[in-house]
Amino acid sequence: MEELKVGVIGYGYIAKIHMAILKIFPNVKVTSVFSRTEKKVRGHRNISFYKDYDKMLEKEKLDIAMITTPTHTHQEISCACAEKGIDIFLEKPMARNVIECDKIIDSMKENNIKLFVGHSLRFWSTYANVKYYLENNNSEIGTIQSISSKRLSTFPWSKWFADQKKSGGVILDLSIHDIDYILWILGTPISVSCKASKINKYGMDLFGESITNLNYQNANAECEASWAQPEDYELLMKTKIIGSDGYIEFDEETIYNKEDLQMEDVYKSANAYYNQLEHFFDVIVNREKKFLLSPREAKEAVKVCLASIKSAENEGKVIFLEDF
Known part of the structure; x- marks a missing residue:
């Protein structure tokens, strides 16, 4: 090479x-x-x-x-x-x-x-392990009924994030992590609704806390995100998937019932950023290969986030993706 x-x-x-x-x-x-x-x-x-x-x-x-x-x-x-x-x-x-x-x-x-x-969650070891476990059709939790995710953080490191026209606020910049992960598992939802509250940073008002609901034919998902935590707060990221016969609960480091489910590791490294770049360079060198995330999927994550923002701006109005 x-x-x-x-x-x-x-x-x-x-x-x-x-x-x-x-x-x-x-x-x-x-x-x-x-x-x-x-x-x-x-x-x-x-x-x-x-x-x-x-x-x-x-x-x-x-x-x-x-x-x-x-x-x-x-x-x-x-x-x-x-x-x-x-x-x-x-x-x-x-x-x-x-x-x-x-x-x-x-x-x-x-x-x-x-x-x-x-979109680094696709390369985060716990998140990837769960995704591929569900995909292999040997899941012991049955049919997915609901997914709930939390991602709570302090405000980001730079002033430009406070300008919602530039950053998209907490929904487009932070909640998009979990929204993309849910799209990876369940696909595009039928509709989206969101309740969000504003914070003031650097003299600018923006959505700083949000709860987005993604509605599917036979399932639903909820993504909670926050930029309003105290300065000494450590990032919290946690997800629970409930199926007809069981559940999986995990965070950035641990799948709490991994041994019971006999789940295998997808990546050798626990560093999502390394896994992501290793995959990127593999596809760059072997150009017939496909990326784990297509540009179309990245665009779809943006679209769902924008629908969520529109809902938040309209007091939680249900936004149908087909019409958006």
């Missing part, structure tokens, strides 16, 4: 996590970083810094662009990378709205590049 040259566009919290893991892959090298604030990267040598990503795309001979910038910039930057023939790792959410998602997908197809959107 020839060395893959990666350009990182955006150098915030999640980019630093990804870059630490990129060092593990022997044939992958970060050659350049776009950042308007940083000037150097700890632990990486010979990296060029750019304050203009267009210049970076012009000067660097990149194989891959890792886009970790704020959500409202995703469409413009993704299309610019695609036009240069560069494969893309794009942090979730894909974009702010369905129109922007479609523009990214169209550009990907026109320029024949690979596009992956980083």
